[in-house]
Amino acid sequence: MAFSSDGNPGNSDNLKDLIDISNKPVAISGYGSVTLNDAFTAMVGDTAIKARQAESDYQAKQAMSEQAIAARDNVSAVNSDEEAANLMTFANAHNANMKVISTANQLFDSVLQLF
Known part of the structure; x- marks a missing residue:
C-alpha cells in the first residue's frame, strides 16, 4: 500500500x-x-x-x-400428595359402603330364610 x-x-x-x-x-x-x-x-x-x-x-x-x-x-x-390422600379417603368410603351392602344382603337372606 x-x-x-x-x-x-x-x-x-x-x-x-x-x-x-x-x-x-x-x-x-x-x-x-x-x-x-x-x-x-x-x-x-x-x-x-x-x-x-x-x-x-x-x-x-x-x-x-x-x-x-x-x-x-x-x-x-395437580398436587400428587393431595390426590393420593383423596384417593385413599374415597377407597375407604367405598370399602365401608361395601360392608354396609354386604351386611344388608346377609340380613335380607336371613329374613327370606324365615319364611
Whole structure:
C-alpha cells in the first residue's frame, strides 16, 4: 500500500491527508460538529448502550414470563400428595359402603330364610 501521492517510498502525504480528514470537524446530524473519530466513537457507544438496554429489557421480560408461567402452574397444577390422600379417603368410603351392602344382603337372606 503506497501512502505517498507520487508513489515514492517514504513520502506519507496521503496518510497525513487521511489523518487530517479524520481530525477535521464535520457536521453530523444528531451529533453536531465533531471529528470523524469522535463521531465513530459516539455511534459505537450509542449502539452499545442500546444493545445493553435491549438485553436488560429481554431479561426483565423473560423473568416476567417465567413468573407468569409459575403462577399459572400453581393455579392449575395437580398436587400428587393431595390426590393420593383423596384417593385413599374415597377407597375407604367405598370399602365401608361395601360392608354396609354386604351386611344388608346377609340380613335380607336371613329374613327370606324365615319364611
